Amino acid sequence: MSRVHDMGGRFGDGRVVPEPEAEVFHExxxxxxxxxxxxxxxxxxxxxxxxxxxxxxxxxxxxxxxxxxxxxxxxxxxxxxxxxxxxxxxxxxxxxxxxxxxxxxxxxxxxxxxxxxxGGPSERDSTIAPRFGPGDEVVTRAIAENTLVEGGHTRLPQYAAGARGRILRLHGSHVLPDSSAHGLGDAAEPLYAVVFPAAALWAHPEHPGDEVVLDLWQSYLSPA
Structure with a gap:
């Protein structure tokens, strides 16, 4: 079950209405x-x-x-x-x-x-070798949860759990939020831009031909 903050793609929350670009702060x-x-x-x-x-x-x-x-x-x-x-x-x-x-x-x-x-650069050296390359088909973890800390922070959204996509590019190795958020160290690992068809994420996408690009860590992914 997704937590209250994991709202992406959730049914019933209404349309996303873009705000005027010139308005930075409402108050x-x-x-x-x-x-x-x-x-x-x-x-x-x-x-x-x-x-x-x-x-x-x-x-x-x-x-x-x-x-x-x-x-x-x-x-x-x-x-x-x-x-x-x-x-x-x-x-x-x-x-x-x-x-x-x-x-x-x-x-x-x-x-x-x-x-x-x-800024706050998150790129780090890592002993973990990249497992995937551009064009590789991958599947995200079936359950979007932190595997290190129960109920902990993760950057894998619920709507993308268990979805099939393809690697667009490798960003290098970056701090793993699932570890860093809980004082467990940087635990850096390869970070990828992964492309998902809208139809792979939602049952009734308004534009099925659209694609969504997510930055996801290697431990979130498995070969398709």
Missing amino acids: EWHGRALAVVLAAGFLGKWNIDVSRHARECLAPTDYARFSYYEKWMAGLADLLVAKGIVTPAELAGHADAGLSALAEKKRGAAEVPGVLAT
Whole structure:
């Protein structure tokens, strides 16, 4: 059974309505929420996979009712408390917060563009040799779950579980989110762009001839 955050292709959620490209944030606080989450990431206490999993772990009722950036802020609040950066009382405004020992990690405004431009590269050396090449037919795991941690983070979406596709290209070896999100190390392995016909993913696709390209790790795949 898919979890509440795994919504891709789920029946009954309505049409996806593209928003105007010029509208980046619906409300002023959305931009500040993004900035706060990125600034907290500079503290070095977690990585992007841990951050994603924190949002996935929100209570289903909260996940369903929160807006996009409310989910981001709720996940951040949980991480700040879990990592001991702030106390629940400080977060709720019921205690005076002193200067954090992590204050020296603060980035100045002039530094931010350069830091964001470099991103967070996930490519790593790996002893795991690529198993597939462009054009190879593959099948994804039948169940989209983390095989290392029960209920853990994974980048294999439910709608693509057990689907047949073909390798488009090899991206090199990258950090495995299923491991990285749980403090188990980078566990880098080959990452592929895999092409799936829409008809292989959904019973009644609106455009059967369309294709979907997913970036999937080698451990998610088997030869077709």
